[in-house]
Amino acid sequence: MRYQLRQPRRWYGTLRRATAARAVQGSNSIEGYHASVEDVAAVLDDEEPLDADTETRRAIAGYRDAMTYVLQLASSEPPRTLDASLLLSLHFMMIKHDLAKNPGSWRPGGVWVEDADGRVTYQAPPRDGLEGLVDEMLGQLADGSGVSLVDAAMAHLNLALIHPFSDGNGRMARCVQSFVLARDGLLAPEFLSIEEYLGRNTSDYYGVLTEVAAGSWSPQHSARPWLTFCLTAHYRQAQTVLRRIDEAAALWDRCDALVRRHGLPERSIGVLCDAARGWRIRRSLYVKAVRSSVGDEITDDSATRDLRALSAAGLLDPRGEKRGRTYLATPQLRAAWEEIRNHRPTPVVVDPYELAQLKLPGLG
Template identity: 45%
Template sequence: MLYALPSLDRHDHRVLDEIEVIREALRIHLRAPRQWEGQLRRNLTARAIAGSNTIEGYAASVADVEDIMLGEAPVDAGRAVSAEIEGYRQAMTYIQRLADAGEDFRYSKELLNALHFMMQGHHLLKRPGWWRTGAVYVTSPEDPATAAYTAPAATDVPSLTAELVAWLNDGDPQAPALVRAAMAHLNLVAIHPWSDGNGRMSRALQTLMLAREGILAPEFSSIEEWLGRARNTYRYYDVLADVGGPVWTPDRDTHAWVRFCLRAHHQQAQTVRRQVETTAAVWTALDEAVAGRGWPDRMLHALYPAVMAGRVRRATYEVDAELSEQQAQRDLRELVNAEWLTARGQAQGRYYTAGKGLPESVRLTRSPQPLRDPYDA
């Protein structure tokens, strides 16, 4: 027996409808190919990866995650954090591919274990990709000696994961995709089938289910960035404890968990919408400013991340603008000489930030706005 879907009330259905309205607007906005879309997608993927790993104590900046995604040495993240980020990046990349795997796609225990190995393969002593063989406890944040949750016995893991896989393929097909994905997350994290990495795997599974259902691309539909914000992380642990119980108790009411996830999706959709609108505005302003100087429009690919993400690396510019190393270096040197970029760091650690000569019209200015809680309406 698994934790079961709750009955949704009219407030839940209203929130689901509002989420769909926001996402439909995003689908329309993204339908036409745009020069900045690739950089936006990478940035959103990096935000999701950073958020999910931050929850587990492996904090890295979004800029560092983007560097790791492109095979560059990060500026600030250490070796241990970089290994965790790289493992999660591999799994997320595969999830993005599985979004288009076709109708013959099926969930399986082998798929779950493969994703887990991608994430945790650098911890061979923890048996990545294999079910745990012993007891596992989720400790209390306030007291590591106290078990906040005790997972099912290791002998029950094969049968519980088999039941979950069967449900992933065929269970509750009429339920909203966001609700099914939330329940997959809850059940996998409650089964806790591996010795480590269960939280990240559960969040990744939720993202995979949404990708398979066509709820935008994974980078636009994941709630991992939202969950990684400190206040939301605390709430995340609290609602998991309240709904899941201190031990495996699948007959408990799961409505609070589903409502928590729907709120997360609504607020993350608001965040992504703002990010897309800001990206479009900044790119347009940069385009006009670069054209005014008579520079080639490829330089937008150097200036955009410096404005939006806070820095750009030479190797990143090469990839995004499809340039040789020499051409990328010449362009960056010209932008530095014009004081539109400022060079920082040395040798392999060099990066570029927005310079003092950058026109005011293209500087990123945001008026802070609170996210709306859809359940307060």
């Protein structure tokens, strides 16, 4: 993946935007906040989603703020280390829309996790030793193992099991995992994140956490099942991203050909890629999508002219009036994406540990 993404290419901006949206969508869906990738991308761009309700929008916006801060800190020189004050700051950004959940503060008392039937499945450690456990976790993270994927997974596990907050512990644990990956600079964290995978495999995610937690705070238990799960998730998510890299390049080329054929602005290619995938386009989102895909800053008037030209060329279909107007892909544009999807190989679920043993006999 690093070879494919070692330098931004023409389709990099649209792929990165969609990948970030899927990661945020996955993490929030685990907590019951469901929104389309299109609506999540809108919130990430500070736009109103078309379908998501107010509570979901606020949850996504909070997670966006925390992750944006994580990315800013990770790119600083020297990179910011994770400490207790940063944890509390990230939690406030994430949960600030609900003051009843004590955003930016440690939980005031005991806390536990219940299943759908109200049975307690995990009892977190007592409140009186909370700060010490957090400090120990941060100290272990600072020492590190030298393997970023392992350090990030252990930070996720330890924070989730310490359960230091009244609410938002899962989102914070996933955010911290992304922080470690971003801090170590392997790739843009959007492409390394396993949050989308966790959202698609929530039952397995909860299952392995329950297995390792064993009902109550038990730090003597082995974390091997959790590490196996996380490394498998990274492997499988990487396969998904590699497929999307190829598809993004192919879709960009097809939209590029359509733009050239109709004499349209080159800056509209990324927006056409979004529309071909089924996203609804608005003028304000067009301006931001152009910025993220090609780096151009355009005015609202320029966006309006572009959208009219795309509609006149038979690539976008306008719906609604005035501020409520959106644009959908026409059959001609949708056909470009459908052709790519029709050539998508049948997915094969691979266990990387079995694969490693097949390739390296004797590896146990």
